[in-house]
Every structure is written in structure tokens, then in C-alpha cells.
Amino acid sequence: MSTYDTFTEDLKRIAALGSISGLLEWDEQVNLPPESADYRARQSSAMSELVHREATRSQVGEWLAELKEDTSLDLDQQLVVSEAGKEYDRLTKIPADFVSRKAELTSLAFHAWGKARADNDFASYAPYLERNLELAKEEASYLGCADDPYDYWIDRFDPGMDATSIQRIFKGLKDELVPLVRQILDSSIKANTDCMKDFPVDRQEAFLREVTERLGFNYRRGRIDRSLHPFCSGNAFDTRMTTRFFKDNPLDSLFSSIHETGHGLYEQGLPHEHIGTALGEAAGMAVHESQSRLWENQVARSPEFWKFWEPVYRETFDQQLSGVSSHDFYLAVNSVALNPIRVDSDEVTYNLHILLRFELEKALFEGSLAVSDLPEEWNRLSEQIVGLRPRNDSEGVLQDVHWSGAAFGYFPSYCLGNLLAAQLWYALLEQVPSVPEEMAKGNFSPVLDWLRTNVHQHGRRRFALELSKEVTGQDLSHVSLIRYLRERYLPLYSS
Amino acid sequence: MSTYDTFTEDLKRIAALGSISGLLEWDEQVNLPPESADYRARQSSAMSELVHREATRSQVGEWLAELKEDTSLDLDQQLVVSEAGKEYDRLTKIPADFVSRKAELTSLAFHAWGKARADNDFASYAPYLERNLELAKEEASYLGCADDPYDYWIDRFDPGMDATSIQRIFKGLKDELVPLVRQILDSSIKANTDCMKDFPVDRQEAFLREVTERLGFNYRRGRIDRSLHPFCSGNAFDTRMTTRFFKDNPLDSLFSSIHETGHGLYEQGLPHEHIGTALGEAAGMAVHESQSRLWENQVARSPEFWKFWEPVYRETFDQQLSGVSSHDFYLAVNSVALNPIRVDSDEVTYNLHILLRFELEKALFEGSLAVSDLPEEWNRLSEQIVGLRPRNDSEGVLQDVHWSGAAFGYFPSYCLGNLLAAQLWYALLEQVPSVPEEMAKGNFSPVLDWLRTNVHQHGRRRFALELSKEVTGQDLSHVSLIRYLRERYLPLYSS
The missing domain is CATH 1.10.1370.30 (Neurolysin; domain 3)
Structure with a gap:
């Protein structure tokens, strides 16, 4: 198999794994028993971690480096490589500790928002929103978009x-x-x-x-x-x-x-x-x-x-x-x-x-x-x-x-x-x-x-x-x- | 954290991943659209492969080796270690190519059985059954039970x-x-x-x-x-x-x-x-x-x-x-x-x-x-x-x-x-x-x-x-x- 074929097979495998995360979410919204949410969170986070690890293997980076130099690829193949490269950059340039910090803080913000909305109390939510804005800017900065973070998000x-x-x-x-x-x-x-x-x-x-x-x-x-x-x-x-x-x-x-x-x-x-x-x-x-x-x-x-x-x-x-x-x-x-x-x-x-x-x-x-x-x-x-x-x-x-x-x-x-x-x-x-x-x-x-x-x-x-x-x-x-x-x-x- | 605690946290994480495979099967029996079976097979096999890889990491073997020598463990902890060790042995001693060969052959045998039952035609199924028997004996032999393969399976x-x-x-x-x-x-x-x-x-x-x-x-x-x-x-x-x-x-x-x-x-x-x-x-x-x-x-x-x-x-x-x-x-x-x-x-x-x-x-x-x-x-x-x-x-x-x-x-x-x-x-x-x-x-x-x-x-x-x-x-x-x-x-x- 050519490197391109091996690479796209791997992309498809990772997509199949990602689709399992999607199914966990679907099942959570459609079927999950009321007191099973904590365990589902554990399943989902174990799964995301694995998918992230698979998608950021150094092997993927090596394939990408080789394929970016490959002049025999047609336009469609070049698109596949460049889009996958963009995603690989995003996944590898954003530090793992930022990802888990963001997950934790946005989870807190989500609950604060729910409470603030129920209580009609924006002030209690404002600090969370401020922090979320900072998180959004920080994420943009990892991708070289510190100067135009809003554009980074729109482009995402x-x-x-x-x-x-x-x-x-x-x-x-x-x-x-x-x-x-x-x-x-x-x-x-x-x-x-x-x-x-x-x-x-x-x-x-x-x-x-x-x-x-x-x-x-x-x-x-x-x-x-x-x-x-x-x-x-x-x-x-x-x-x-x-x-x-x-x-x-x-x-x-x-x-x-x-x-x-x-x-x-x-x-x-x-x-x-x-x-x-x-x-x-x-x-x-x-x-x-x-x-x-x-x-x-x-x-x-x-x-x-x-x-x-x-x-x-x-x-x-x-x-x-x-x-x-x-x-x-x-x-x-x-x-x-x-x-x-x-x-x-x-x-x-x-x-x-x-x-x-x-x-x-x-x-x-x-x-x-x-x-x-x-x-x-x-x-x-x-x-x-x-x-x-x-x-x-x-x-x-x-x-x-x-x-x-x-x-x-x-x-x-x-x-x-x-x-x-x-x-x-x-x-x-x-x-x-x-x-x-x-x-x-x-x-x-x-x-x-x-x-x-x-x-x-x-x-x-x-x-x-x-x-x-x-x-x-x-x-x-x-x-x-x-x-x-x-x-x-x-x-x-x-x- | 003690090695024992780290080890059991890892067992629990792997169990959570295994439970996702279980959910895929449940969903297959309960919800799967009729023509989505091929993709589900792909999701399940990608998932099993990952869980297998996680469960057979050399790190797990190292923890097990250390814990088997750990005289401070109480009886419950010893049980956890010995049962996990038995499973680790099983997963690591059975060659990966045997696992995939068995999966493929039993899938064929399953379809042959369905057809034979519908047609009341044992003879068409007999070669598959013979091969399944050989597979069962072969698997037992990897675990040192070549002499009493039936006992291996009963004990499983x-x-x-x-x-x-x-x-x-x-x-x-x-x-x-x-x-x-x-x-x-x-x-x-x-x-x-x-x-x-x-x-x-x-x-x-x-x-x-x-x-x-x-x-x-x-x-x-x-x-x-x-x-x-x-x-x-x-x-x-x-x-x-x-x-x-x-x-x-x-x-x-x-x-x-x-x-x-x-x-x-x-x-x-x-x-x-x-x-x-x-x-x-x-x-x-x-x-x-x-x-x-x-x-x-x-x-x-x-x-x-x-x-x-x-x-x-x-x-x-x-x-x-x-x-x-x-x-x-x-x-x-x-x-x-x-x-x-x-x-x-x-x-x-x-x-x-x-x-x-x-x-x-x-x-x-x-x-x-x-x-x-x-x-x-x-x-x-x-x-x-x-x-x-x-x-x-x-x-x-x-x-x-x-x-x-x-x-x-x-x-x-x-x-x-x-x-x-x-x-x-x-x-x-x-x-x-x-x-x-x-x-x-x-x-x-x-x-x-x-x-x-x-x-x-x-x-x-x-x-x-x-x-x-x-x-x-x-x-x-x-x-x-x-x-x-x-x-x-x-x-x-x-x-």
C-alpha cells in the first residue's frame, strides 16, 4: 500500500473510533438511565483520551511530513493531506494540560450558567464567562492566532x-x-x-x-x-x-x-x-x-x-x-x-x-x-x-x-x-x-x-x-x- | 499513589473501555439500523483492538511482576493481582494472528451454521465445526493446556x-x-x-x-x-x-x-x-x-x-x-x-x-x-x-x-x-x-x-x-x- 493509502486507512480507523464517542453522546441523550451519568462521563473521557492519543501518534506526523512533499498527489489527495495536517496541528499544538484544564473549567462554567439562568443572576456567571473568553484566546494563541482569536474560532x-x-x-x-x-x-x-x-x-x-x-x-x-x-x-x-x-x-x-x-x-x-x-x-x-x-x-x-x-x-x-x-x-x-x-x-x-x-x-x-x-x-x-x-x-x-x-x-x-x-x-x-x-x-x-x-x-x-x-x-x-x-x-x- | 492503586485505576479504566465495546453490542442488538451492520463491525473491531492493546501494554506486565512479589498485599489485593495476571497471560500468550484468524473463521462458521440450520444440512457445516474444535484446542495449547483443552474451556x-x-x-x-x-x-x-x-x-x-x-x-x-x-x-x-x-x-x-x-x-x-x-x-x-x-x-x-x-x-x-x-x-x-x-x-x-x-x-x-x-x-x-x-x-x-x-x-x-x-x-x-x-x-x-x-x-x-x-x-x-x-x-x- 502507498503511504497515502496507509494514511487514509488510519484516518478512517480514527474516524470510526471517533464515531464511537459520538454514539456514547447519542446514547447519553437518548437512553442513559438517570444515575448513570457519572459513569458515562468516565467512559467518554477514557474514550476521548484514547482517540486523541491515536490521532496524535508521531507516526501520523511522519506520514503527513512525507505526504506534504509528495508531488504525485492529485488535488483531492492534497486536500485530504492538508485538512488532516490542520487537524493534526490543532491536536498537537494545543497542550494536553490546556485541554484538560479547559474541559474542567468549561464543565464548571456550564453548571454555573445553568444555575445563573435559573436564578436570573448574570453576576454569578460573569467570572466563568470571563475565564472562558480567556481560554478561547489562549487556545487561538497556540495555533498562532493570538492577534485575531475571533477569526480563529470562526475559521474553526x-x-x-x-x-x-x-x-x-x-x-x-x-x-x-x-x-x-x-x-x-x-x-x-x-x-x-x-x-x-x-x-x-x-x-x-x-x-x-x-x-x-x-x-x-x-x-x-x-x-x-x-x-x-x-x-x-x-x-x-x-x-x-x-x-x-x-x-x-x-x-x-x-x-x-x-x-x-x-x-x-x-x-x-x-x-x-x-x-x-x-x-x-x-x-x-x-x-x-x-x-x-x-x-x-x-x-x-x-x-x-x-x-x-x-x-x-x-x-x-x-x-x-x-x-x-x-x-x-x-x-x-x-x-x-x-x-x-x-x-x-x-x-x-x-x-x-x-x-x-x-x-x-x-x-x-x-x-x-x-x-x-x-x-x-x-x-x-x-x-x-x-x-x-x-x-x-x-x-x-x-x-x-x-x-x-x-x-x-x-x-x-x-x-x-x-x-x-x-x-x-x-x-x-x-x-x-x-x-x-x-x-x-x-x-x-x-x-x-x-x-x-x-x-x-x-x-x-x-x-x-x-x-x-x-x-x-x-x-x-x-x-x-x-x-x-x-x-x-x-x-x-x-x- | 501506590503501585497497587495505580494498577487498579488502570484496570478500571480498561474496564470502562471494555464496557464501551459492550454498549456497541447492546446497541447493535437493540437499535442498529439494518444496513449499518458492516460499519458497526468496523467500529467494534477498531475498539477491541484498542482495548486489547491497552490491556497488554508492557507497563501492565511490569506492574504485575512487581505486585506478585509484594508481600504487603492483603488477600483481596492478592486476588485482584492473580486474576488480572491470569487475564494478562491469556491476552499476551495467545498470538494476535491467532485471534484475528479465529475471529474470521468463527464468523464464517456462524454463517455456515445459520445456513445449515435453515437447510437442515449438517454435512455442509461439519468442516467448520471440525475447524472450530481445532481452534479451541489450539487456543488451549497457548495457555499450556494442550493435554486437557476441554478443562481449559470449562475453567474459562x-x-x-x-x-x-x-x-x-x-x-x-x-x-x-x-x-x-x-x-x-x-x-x-x-x-x-x-x-x-x-x-x-x-x-x-x-x-x-x-x-x-x-x-x-x-x-x-x-x-x-x-x-x-x-x-x-x-x-x-x-x-x-x-x-x-x-x-x-x-x-x-x-x-x-x-x-x-x-x-x-x-x-x-x-x-x-x-x-x-x-x-x-x-x-x-x-x-x-x-x-x-x-x-x-x-x-x-x-x-x-x-x-x-x-x-x-x-x-x-x-x-x-x-x-x-x-x-x-x-x-x-x-x-x-x-x-x-x-x-x-x-x-x-x-x-x-x-x-x-x-x-x-x-x-x-x-x-x-x-x-x-x-x-x-x-x-x-x-x-x-x-x-x-x-x-x-x-x-x-x-x-x-x-x-x-x-x-x-x-x-x-x-x-x-x-x-x-x-x-x-x-x-x-x-x-x-x-x-x-x-x-x-x-x-x-x-x-x-x-x-x-x-x-x-x-x-x-x-x-x-x-x-x-x-x-x-x-x-x-x-x-x-x-x-x-x-x-x-x-x-x-x-x-
């Missing part, structure tokens, strides 16, 4: 992206989105979601199973289970999604399942033979999010989608929907309302929450904002950008888990994913004009086929910026998302 | 046990059990299990959950799920049982769940702080089986058990049981009938199946029986010992999976477990005479407390033979089992 989640590019993109978005939201909210037409009551959970489950299967999720290599918060984990060989059910909020479960299905379809579409290498891995969080959002929003909130599914839905829930007109139902599916909580927000107002967080993260990293001033700045900017002032810090600066784990620079990916989804959507409609018509007949394979060809099969060959340029011919920007939101929401909310 | 599952001891014990059992079975079968009284029809699965599930919880299974550190074949895996920190449901055979699920609960209670009763060392591990398969059997048979087929549970059972299944008298129901719980299949046999005839298999395994290892003659010898001995001749090889020599995995010497443990269960039961009744009365009130904690004190908390301090002697004052023998079967079944089947 979306390679090739940085704060300057995001600021430019978000500026355009903010200028158009803020007035659009006002326009929709000022409408006298209001969606009524209170009509959705008493939907039996077993029937919700059967319906979403039918929907997600028809969208293309391969249940022969995947499952859907229940957990407190929906997520998607695993890889193309065994993709595991979760959802949760509320009797009086059936759309939550349905749309979050379709969202996770979007993630799952991406994973299932990555080239199986390359899983564990850059050719078989997702191209960053924005691209991943573009996939979940495209299915959840562009597809599943469309009139064509519901043209096909509404009769099935009504048959499943005849009693519950008997007094609800088609128009009111479709309006409920596309309800828009300001919500102080990001994760409870609709697709129109959601992005405002991200603009807010990006401004704050940037200021924190630049040093122009002190952690102690964060709650007030959150509230001030929230009023300005989102359009409401949280009633308290629990509903404001304390609402998200991310910072408690020192995960900075992650929020922008959500919004970039929304932008990319809309951009991909219009490219798809242009290239395959029959998509709406096919969806109305319950045929979603033209959508999936196009995503497979243009996104999934490429692994990490194209990150968000290149992908956008190559597939849609346009730079990543706010233009398509604004167009999409206008086209979908203005007709609904114009009296 | 039940330390301290050998073919000679088993033969002596089984001789006594056969002499008394064969006529007892005839006596019961000759009775004009027959149990009627056909009356148990149409038991809704969700109610079966709720009932067995209530039963197993009251027996003492800790669901805060365990679960029960569904799988094709019932089993119990995990450890005291997270014990996972499975069962299966048949609408028309509710007793199958109930008793197999109680059986697995017996295994689970044993695991949950092992000293948590010692898990991963000999002080926190089960004392062999016979002892494990004694625990499952004691709960399944001595406890759950007793009149006192049903005095408490029958009203609840009737309330749960009022319609299904409306035409069934208490006497007929209790007779169904204690039904006795010859069955060619071991796993479908009742507790009276079950042991005959083991006597048969022991005779055959012994002859195979001694060389007095050729694999090609096995089917005929199976049928001949089956007629003589069990009392019926299988209609074909699928119902005869091909019925069990064990030999296809080169697992010889395992069958005797099932019967030894039955003997030990009966022996423990009479010791318990003598020491805690209120047990039947308490069971009739639904209080099973005197049983569990006694097992915790006399069996569970000792880990591997006492293997089956010593345990029997120390706890019951008697050598392990057929006496108690025969007494128990007579006392339970003769009154029921005497007209």
Missing part, C-alpha cells in the same frame, strides 16, 4: 471565513431585514398557532416518519429517537436524529425533525468511501446548516409541500384540524412573531438574534466590551436589532448554552447557513424549474439529487464561500435570503 | 471447575432426574398454556416493569429494551436488559425478563468501587446463571410469588384470564413437557439437554467421537437422556449457536447454575424462614438482601465450588435441585 467552524467577511455580509442583511421584519409585524394579519391542540404523539411520530422518509432520509442506515433537544449525529453509515413531542405544538416536532433530516441527508450524501477524510466530511457548519434550513424552510414551509402533505395531515389529525381552514393552517406554518428566545424564533426574525450575538462576540474579542457590561449591551442592542428588550437576563444574555462551553464564533454559522440555503434554493429553481411542481406531487428527489450533486458529494472540496460562488454564481450575501423572505411572507401578510 | 467460564468434577456431579443428577421427568410426564395432569392468548404487548411491558422493579432492579441505573433474543449487559453503573414480546405467549417475556433481572441484580450488587477488578466482577458463568435461575424459578414460579402477583396480573389482563382458574394458571406457569429445543424447555427437562451436550463435548475433545458421527450420536443420546429423538438435525445438533463460535465448555454452566440456585435457595430458606411469607406480601427484599450479602458483594472471592461450600455448607451437587423439583412439581402433577 467555517474554514475560510473571518469576522471582516461576516461583518460585510451581515451589514447588508441587517439593512434589509430589520425593515422587512417591521413590515410583516405591522400587518394586521396574524397567524394563530393556538388552534393546534391535542395532537396525539404516536400519530405525530408516524406522520413525521412518513414525511422524512419521503424527503429521502434512509432509515435502513439511520433512525429517529426522542431527546430533550433535537439533534443529528452519526455519519453516513449510521445517522441518528432525535426529536421531541409536544401534544399542543405539533409543528415544533415536525419542523425540527425536518431540520434534522436536512442534516441527516447531508451526512448520508457524503461519499461513503471517503468518510474519515476531508473528501467525506461536511464542509463546515454554515454548509451543514444550509442543508437543514433548506429542507426545513424553503422546502417544508412552501405551498407546494403542503399541497401534497395537507390532505395526509388532515387525514391523520381529522378531529384536531376540523375547524382550521387551509389558509389559517398555512399561516400557522409560516407564523412570524418577535420572541426573545433565539431557538423559539421563526425563520424571519431568527437572523436578527444572530446579528446581535455577532456584534457582541466581536466586541468581546476586540476588548471594546467588558463581560460586566454585557447584559446591558445585550438589552440595548436587542431592542435596536431584534426589536424587543428581554424582560430579564435569563431571557436575554443567559439564554444560550454556547458561551458556557467557550464556543465563541459558532453563532454566525447559523445565519450564514440561512443565507446559503436561500442562495442554493434559487440556483436549484433556476436549474431545475420543475421542482415546485414535483414537490406538489410529493416527489422531493429532484431537490435531493441536486443537493447530492452540487453539495454533498464534494465533502470539504468547497467551503461556504467557494460553494456559494461555484454553485450559485454569486458571492455569499443577503440578497437571496431577503428575496426569499419577501416572496414567501409578504403575500401572506399583506391585507 | 467457571474457574476451578473441570470435566471430571462436572461428570461426577452430572452423574448424580442424571440418575435422579431422568426418572423424575418420566414420573411427571406420565401424569394424566397436563398444563394448558393455550389459554394464554391475546395479551396486549404494552400491558405485558407495564406488568413486567412493575414486577422487575419490585424484585429490586434499579431502573435509575438500568433499562429494559427489546431485542430478538433476551440478554443482560452492562455493569452496576448502567445495566441493560432486553426482552421480547409475544402476544400469545406472555409468560415467555415475563419469565425471560425475570431471568435477565436475576443477572441484572447480580451485576448491580457487585461492589461499585471495585468494578474492573476481581473484587467487582462476577464469579463465573455458573454463579451468574444461579442468580438468574433463582429469581426466574425458585422465586417466580412459587405459589407465594403468585399469591401476591396473580391479582395484579388478573387486573391487568382481566379479559384474557377470565376463563382461566387460579389452579390452571399456576399449572401453566409450571408447565412440563418434552421439547427438542433446549431454550424452549421448562426448568425440569432443561437440564437433560445440558447432560446431553456435556457428554458430546467431552467425547469430541477426547477424540472418541468424530464430528461426522455427531448427528447420529446426538439423536441416540437425546433419545436416551432427554427422552425424545429430534425429527431432524435443525431441531437437533444444529439448534444451538455456541459451537459455531467455538464456544465449547459453556453449556455445563447453565446446569451448574441451576444446581447452585436450588442449593442457595434452601440455604436462604433455612437462614431466613420468613422468605415465603414475605414474598406472598410482595416483599422480595429478604431474598435480595441475602444474595447481596452471601453472593454479590464478594465478586470473584468465591467461585461456584467454594461459594456452594461456604454459603450452603454442602458441596455442589444434584441433591437440592432434585429436592426442589420434587417439592414443586410432584404435588402439582399427582392425581
Whole structure:
């Protein structure tokens, strides 16, 4: 075997080991008995330690050194080597004692955050957040990014992206989105979601199973289970999604399942033979999010989608929907309302929450904002950008888990994913004009086929910026998302 | 930290890693999507390889060498060291290429067995079985047991046990059990299990959950799920049982769940702080089986058990049981009938199946029986010992999976477990005479407390033979089992 083949076999083996860590987490969220958490932590940490040791063997470094000089490698192979090298650098340059210190401190911060949120007491959490910020900067410094730690973190989640590019993109978005939201909210037409009551959970489950299967999720290599918060984990060989059910909020479960299905379809579409290498891995969080959002929003909130599914839905829930007109139902599916909580927000107002967080993260990293001033700045900017002032810090600066784990620079990916989804959507409609018509007949394979060809099969060959340029011919920007939101929401909310 | 402490910490870490392999298997049986099996095999083999590597590090050998000379260790610590040393020897003396060759060949044999059983074609499987026998002998030879390979395998599952001891014990059992079975079968009284029809699965599930919880299974550190074949895996920190449901055979699920609960209670009763060392591990398969059997048979087929549970059972299944008298129901719980299949046999005839298999395994290892003659010898001995001749090889020599995995010497443990269960039961009744009365009130904690004190908390301090002697004052023998079967079944089947 060539060094390249030996090396990629080893990458795949390490990925298989890593996927076991993933399964431990899935099982923790889905199955773990309540008092088994301590032991699970022990299993997970023993496993992570082993995977880390395997991935940082000096043998790996030797292979990398040899392959970086190997001029016979083609472009794909060079990508595999350079991406693996980047990961190897990250794993070997960050000192082991920093890794365990960070794990310990973020675990403390996570618990402090939970308590602070419950008690509406930001001050008790502030020292932890300050330390997390320092940890994030320290980690960046090990990778030679002491001068631009925020860029380091953004690049971690979306390679090739940085704060300057995001600021430019978000500026355009903010200028158009803020007035659009006002326009929709000022409408006298209001969606009524209170009509959705008493939907039996077993029937919700059967319906979403039918929907997600028809969208293309391969249940022969995947499952859907229940957990407190929906997520998607695993890889193309065994993709595991979760959802949760509320009797009086059936759309939550349905749309979050379709969202996770979007993630799952991406994973299932990555080239199986390359899983564990850059050719078989997702191209960053924005691209991943573009996939979940495209299915959840562009597809599943469309009139064509519901043209096909509404009769099935009504048959499943005849009693519950008997007094609800088609128009009111479709309006409920596309309800828009300001919500102080990001994760409870609709697709129109959601992005405002991200603009807010990006401004704050940037200021924190630049040093122009002190952690102690964060709650007030959150509230001030929230009023300005989102359009409401949280009633308290629990509903404001304390609402998200991310910072408690020192995960900075992650929020922008959500919004970039929304932008990319809309951009991909219009490219798809242009290239395959029959998509709406096919969806109305319950045929979603033209959508999936196009995503497979243009996104999934490429692994990490194209990150968000290149992908956008190559597939849609346009730079990543706010233009398509604004167009999409206008086209979908203005007709609904114009009296 | 002392070398002993460092060493046992390492044993516990390796046990935690091993428990991850266990979880992968559990997940495979309970959750795995149908086409994810290949990847799971890859994950499992990558994991086993890592665990093997960790457990055979030269560092472990150095610790062992030092600790074997350490005269300051107490008896418990010496046990931990000697048991760990035995395992280290086994892992290091068996060559890696033999391990992978065996894994590959037994995997082929497993598939050949499945096909042969489906096709009733022993001849196609015979070459695989011959090779498995050779593999078993080869493995024994690496551990210095080339002269008595069958003893090696028996000792693997039940330390301290050998073919000679088993033969002596089984001789006594056969002499008394064969006529007892005839006596019961000759009775004009027959149990009627056909009356148990149409038991809704969700109610079966709720009932067995209530039963197993009251027996003492800790669901805060365990679960029960569904799988094709019932089993119990995990450890005291997270014990996972499975069962299966048949609408028309509710007793199958109930008793197999109680059986697995017996295994689970044993695991949950092992000293948590010692898990991963000999002080926190089960004392062999016979002892494990004694625990499952004691709960399944001595406890759950007793009149006192049903005095408490029958009203609840009737309330749960009022319609299904409306035409069934208490006497007929209790007779169904204690039904006795010859069955060619071991796993479908009742507790009276079950042991005959083991006597048969022991005779055959012994002859195979001694060389007095050729694999090609096995089917005929199976049928001949089956007629003589069990009392019926299988209609074909699928119902005869091909019925069990064990030999296809080169697992010889395992069958005797099932019967030894039955003997030990009966022996423990009479010791318990003598020491805690209120047990039947308490069971009739639904209080099973005197049983569990006694097992915790006399069996569970000792880990591997006492293997089956010593345990029997120390706890019951008697050598392990057929006496108690025969007494128990007579006392339970003769009154029921005497007209």
C-alpha cells in the first residue's frame, strides 16, 4: 500500500473510533438511565483520551511530513493531506494540560450558567464567562492566532471565513431585514398557532416518519429517537436524529425533525468511501446548516409541500384540524412573531438574534466590551436589532448554552447557513424549474439529487464561500435570503 | 499513589473501555439500523483492538511482576493481582494472528451454521465445526493446556471447575432426574398454556416493569429494551436488559425478563468501587446463571410469588384470564413437557439437554467421537437422556449457536447454575424462614438482601465450588435441585 493509502486507512480507523464517542453522546441523550451519568462521563473521557492519543501518534506526523512533499498527489489527495495536517496541528499544538484544564473549567462554567439562568443572576456567571473568553484566546494563541482569536474560532467552524467577511455580509442583511421584519409585524394579519391542540404523539411520530422518509432520509442506515433537544449525529453509515413531542405544538416536532433530516441527508450524501477524510466530511457548519434550513424552510414551509402533505395531515389529525381552514393552517406554518428566545424564533426574525450575538462576540474579542457590561449591551442592542428588550437576563444574555462551553464564533454559522440555503434554493429553481411542481406531487428527489450533486458529494472540496460562488454564481450575501423572505411572507401578510 | 492503586485505576479504566465495546453490542442488538451492520463491525473491531492493546501494554506486565512479589498485599489485593495476571497471560500468550484468524473463521462458521440450520444440512457445516474444535484446542495449547483443552474451556467460564468434577456431579443428577421427568410426564395432569392468548404487548411491558422493579432492579441505573433474543449487559453503573414480546405467549417475556433481572441484580450488587477488578466482577458463568435461575424459578414460579402477583396480573389482563382458574394458571406457569429445543424447555427437562451436550463435548475433545458421527450420536443420546429423538438435525445438533463460535465448555454452566440456585435457595430458606411469607406480601427484599450479602458483594472471592461450600455448607451437587423439583412439581402433577 502507498503511504497515502496507509494514511487514509488510519484516518478512517480514527474516524470510526471517533464515531464511537459520538454514539456514547447519542446514547447519553437518548437512553442513559438517570444515575448513570457519572459513569458515562468516565467512559467518554477514557474514550476521548484514547482517540486523541491515536490521532496524535508521531507516526501520523511522519506520514503527513512525507505526504506534504509528495508531488504525485492529485488535488483531492492534497486536500485530504492538508485538512488532516490542520487537524493534526490543532491536536498537537494545543497542550494536553490546556485541554484538560479547559474541559474542567468549561464543565464548571456550564453548571454555573445553568444555575445563573435559573436564578436570573448574570453576576454569578460573569467570572466563568470571563475565564472562558480567556481560554478561547489562549487556545487561538497556540495555533498562532493570538492577534485575531475571533477569526480563529470562526475559521474553526467555517474554514475560510473571518469576522471582516461576516461583518460585510451581515451589514447588508441587517439593512434589509430589520425593515422587512417591521413590515410583516405591522400587518394586521396574524397567524394563530393556538388552534393546534391535542395532537396525539404516536400519530405525530408516524406522520413525521412518513414525511422524512419521503424527503429521502434512509432509515435502513439511520433512525429517529426522542431527546430533550433535537439533534443529528452519526455519519453516513449510521445517522441518528432525535426529536421531541409536544401534544399542543405539533409543528415544533415536525419542523425540527425536518431540520434534522436536512442534516441527516447531508451526512448520508457524503461519499461513503471517503468518510474519515476531508473528501467525506461536511464542509463546515454554515454548509451543514444550509442543508437543514433548506429542507426545513424553503422546502417544508412552501405551498407546494403542503399541497401534497395537507390532505395526509388532515387525514391523520381529522378531529384536531376540523375547524382550521387551509389558509389559517398555512399561516400557522409560516407564523412570524418577535420572541426573545433565539431557538423559539421563526425563520424571519431568527437572523436578527444572530446579528446581535455577532456584534457582541466581536466586541468581546476586540476588548471594546467588558463581560460586566454585557447584559446591558445585550438589552440595548436587542431592542435596536431584534426589536424587543428581554424582560430579564435569563431571557436575554443567559439564554444560550454556547458561551458556557467557550464556543465563541459558532453563532454566525447559523445565519450564514440561512443565507446559503436561500442562495442554493434559487440556483436549484433556476436549474431545475420543475421542482415546485414535483414537490406538489410529493416527489422531493429532484431537490435531493441536486443537493447530492452540487453539495454533498464534494465533502470539504468547497467551503461556504467557494460553494456559494461555484454553485450559485454569486458571492455569499443577503440578497437571496431577503428575496426569499419577501416572496414567501409578504403575500401572506399583506391585507 | 501506590503501585497497587495505580494498577487498579488502570484496570478500571480498561474496564470502562471494555464496557464501551459492550454498549456497541447492546446497541447493535437493540437499535442498529439494518444496513449499518458492516460499519458497526468496523467500529467494534477498531475498539477491541484498542482495548486489547491497552490491556497488554508492557507497563501492565511490569506492574504485575512487581505486585506478585509484594508481600504487603492483603488477600483481596492478592486476588485482584492473580486474576488480572491470569487475564494478562491469556491476552499476551495467545498470538494476535491467532485471534484475528479465529475471529474470521468463527464468523464464517456462524454463517455456515445459520445456513445449515435453515437447510437442515449438517454435512455442509461439519468442516467448520471440525475447524472450530481445532481452534479451541489450539487456543488451549497457548495457555499450556494442550493435554486437557476441554478443562481449559470449562475453567474459562467457571474457574476451578473441570470435566471430571462436572461428570461426577452430572452423574448424580442424571440418575435422579431422568426418572423424575418420566414420573411427571406420565401424569394424566397436563398444563394448558393455550389459554394464554391475546395479551396486549404494552400491558405485558407495564406488568413486567412493575414486577422487575419490585424484585429490586434499579431502573435509575438500568433499562429494559427489546431485542430478538433476551440478554443482560452492562455493569452496576448502567445495566441493560432486553426482552421480547409475544402476544400469545406472555409468560415467555415475563419469565425471560425475570431471568435477565436475576443477572441484572447480580451485576448491580457487585461492589461499585471495585468494578474492573476481581473484587467487582462476577464469579463465573455458573454463579451468574444461579442468580438468574433463582429469581426466574425458585422465586417466580412459587405459589407465594403468585399469591401476591396473580391479582395484579388478573387486573391487568382481566379479559384474557377470565376463563382461566387460579389452579390452571399456576399449572401453566409450571408447565412440563418434552421439547427438542433446549431454550424452549421448562426448568425440569432443561437440564437433560445440558447432560446431553456435556457428554458430546467431552467425547469430541477426547477424540472418541468424530464430528461426522455427531448427528447420529446426538439423536441416540437425546433419545436416551432427554427422552425424545429430534425429527431432524435443525431441531437437533444444529439448534444451538455456541459451537459455531467455538464456544465449547459453556453449556455445563447453565446446569451448574441451576444446581447452585436450588442449593442457595434452601440455604436462604433455612437462614431466613420468613422468605415465603414475605414474598406472598410482595416483599422480595429478604431474598435480595441475602444474595447481596452471601453472593454479590464478594465478586470473584468465591467461585461456584467454594461459594456452594461456604454459603450452603454442602458441596455442589444434584441433591437440592432434585429436592426442589420434587417439592414443586410432584404435588402439582399427582392425581
